[in-house]
Amino acid sequence: MPCYRLEGVTPVVHPTAYVHPTAVLIGDVIVGPGCYVGPGAVMRGDFGRLVLEEGSNLQDTCVMHGFPGCVTKVEKDGHIGHGAVLHGCVIGCDAMVGMNAVVMDGANIAERSIVAAAAFVKAGFECEPQSLVMGAPAKVKRPLSDEEFAWKQQGTQEYQRLVTRCRDSLEPCEPLAEIDADRPTLLAGDTQPKQQLGSKINQS
Template identity: 55%
Template sequence: MPVYEFDGVVPVVDPTAFVHETASLIGDVIIGPGCYIGPFASLRGDFGRIVVGEGSNVQDSCVIHAFPGADAVLDPNSHVGHGAVLHGCRIGSFALIGIGVTVLDGAEIGADSLIGAGAVVTAGTVVPEGSKVLGAPAKVIGPLDEQAKAWKRNGVRIYQELARRSRESLRPVPPLSAVEPDRRRTAWSADAATPLHRKRAEGAS
C-alpha cells in the first residue's frame, strides 16, 4: 500500500486491519483493529488528523481529509460506502454513509444513522442518533426503523469479515484467458447478499 510520512508524521495501521495496496495513507492517519480500507481510498492526513475506529470500513474511492488542526473521525464500526467524501467530520458508531455521500466540516453523524446515497451533509450539521437522512442539502426525514438498523449493522459485520478474508486470501494473479466450465462464485452467507429493499419485500410477502 502507498504509505507516506508527512512532516515527520507516519500513518499507523493496526496489524489486524486490511488496507488495499492501491489505497493511499498520508501523514496523520490512524487505522484501528479489524478495519477495511478499500481500493483507491485516499486518507490524506497532511492537514488534520484522520482516525478510523476499530471495525470500521472505508470502501472503494472514498476520500477523507480535514482542515489543519481539525480531525476526521470514524467511531468504531462506522460504515462508509463507495465514493463517499468526508471532510473534517465525525461519523458515529454503526452509522452508514451511503454511496457517493459528501459530509462536510464540523458535521456530526449520530450513531446508527443512515445517510442515503448521494446526500450532501452541509458543514456543522448535527444528525441525531438513529436518523434517516436524504437529499442535497441533506435533511433528517425521520427515525430509522429497527429492520434497517439490523440490516445496517449486519453490513458492518460483513465488511469486518471481508477485511479478515482479504488479509488471508487476496493476492495478485494473472487473469485467465477464458471462463472455466462450472466457474465458482465467491462464497458468502445468504445474509450478505440481500439488499434492504429486497429484505423489506420478503418481509411483506
C-alpha cells in the same frame, strides 16, 4: 500500499486491519483494529488527523480529508460506502454513509444513523441518534427503524469478515483467458433482502 510520512508523522495501521495495496495513506492517519480500507481510497492527513476506529470500513474510492487542526473520524463499526467524501466531520459509532455522499466540516452524524446515497451534508450539521439523513442539502427525513439499523449492521459485519478473507487469500494474479471449469462463486450469502431494504432507504 502507497504510504507517506509527512513532516515526521507516519500513518499507523493496526496489524489486524486490511488496507488494499492501491489505497493511499498520507501523514496523520490512524487505521484501527479490524478496519477495512478499499481499493483507491485516499486518507490524506496533511491538515488534520484522520481516524478509523475498530471495525469500521472505508470503501473503494472514498476520500477522507480534514479541515486544518481538526480530527476527521469514523467511530467504531462505522460504514462508509463507495465513493463517499468525508471532510472534517465525525461519523458516529455504528453509523453509515451511503455511496457518493459528501459530509462536510464540523458535521456530526450521530450513532446508528444512516446518510443516504448521494446526500450532501452541510458544514456543522448534527442529528439525533438513529436518524435517516437524506437530500442535498441533507435533512433528517425520519427516525431509522430497527429493521433498517439491523440491515446496516449486517452490511458492516460482511466488511469485517472481508478483512479476514483479504488478509488470508487476496493475491496478485494474471487473468484467465477462459472461464475455468467448476468455477466457484464469491457470494457471501443471501443478499436479496438487504438489497431490497437498501433501495427502500434510498427512496424514502
